[in-house]
Amino acid sequence: MADTLIKICGLQDVEVLKSMKILPLDFIGLVFAPSRRRVSAEAASALIAELADWQTGKIPGAAGVFVNPGIQELEELLTVAPLDVVQLHGQESPQFCREVKQAFPQVQVWKALSVAGRTPDAAADIHTLLEGYAGTIDALLLDTYDPQESGGSGRTFDWEQIPLYQQAAAKYALPLFIAGGLRPDNVKELLDGYAPYGVDVSSGVESSGSKDIAKMTAFVERVKQS
Template identity: 50%
Template sequence: MNGEENQARRTRVKICGLRDAATIRLMNGLPVDEIGFVFASSRRQVAPELAAELIDEVRQLRTPAGKAPRTAGVFVNADLMTLRDLLAIAPLDIVQLHGGESPELCAAIKTELGVEVWKTLSVTEDDQAGNSPSGEVGNGEAADGQSSGPDRLAAYRGAVDAILIDTAGGGTGRSFAWQVIDRYREAARGIGVPLYVAGGLNPDNVAGLLERYSPDGVDVSSGVETDGMKDIEKIRLFVERVKGV
């Protein structure tokens, strides 16, 4: 097995935006690491009560390693009290934050609610415009003097368990300029957390992503849908392309 195949097998897979128990049951036996539910405003949004039922379904699944995937909830600018109330109904393993959440709020959620916290950062036009042909980005400082690009990660040291980078807007089905991944991965390693990549991934392009950039994990939603609904065959193909099974 070559190095690229080894990396593919190590890369974690998160399937996001699940809304029905039938599809979850069909995922039994697949090497999926995380299954995500959207609580932010979206066509994939689920109510906490439905999420609780779906979490129970996930806990019945078994990967080839003999354990259930972990569950993640996607939120945008939810406060600590809202999250506490929701977790009492839908006991997620991971809170995935897609808004302007501060490092202080992330740390409070992690400590007080006892869940993993993943912070999602949008890859901005400035990130992409700053790319040189070698894939390097600019000086890491925005026009207002605040950190930008991969330099933003430093503030989250100790406050989060993973960083996820996505196309600005999230859930758009569009990809960003992948050349920025190397710098984000380096910054994530600098604060001791894995880097997940989302945005426009699908069974046809994920192998190319892994071959060139080797993120720690990949997160897919619309790329495994047909007519707006999760497609189990596309899920299986995506997982196969990542895991080599």
């Protein structure tokens, strides 16, 4: 089985990022949506520049997190901060995702979906939803539904729904990342039970609202050992 990809999201501080260069990461996440973790285009550019001399041999990709952006907003930001991934966390339609892919062929487009309660027709609904996005995105990310926030809630969702999404994602060849409340002490349970393509962590590797190198290291080690 291929190694699970790891993304650590919500980076803001260059010195913290420098301390992470020993970690075998696949992506870092930079938040441009309203959030306490939000960074400016200029700050993102400085963070992305630090990725060039990553010490594990593989340079992580830079994923930018957006909520309902406009094409012009993305164009202006990408001019300053050369992202590898545009990660959409709002109500972006398949048509908008297609427009982003066409406008910026140099980046991947990921769509985040919020997972709420299970419905009687969940399997059919999920297949219909993903069929709409097939061909318009490069990956799918599941996060915990929160009426106040578009991610970063620090809470898990009902993992028993993951197989429904995995089945539909596999049908449309969409890699599936899992986010929402992951921590060093629960990520192994997720991996053992569901073997996702990738995991995405933010608040679960923080202490007092800041990224904690000990927690990040522990998280990565748990993933790599599974």
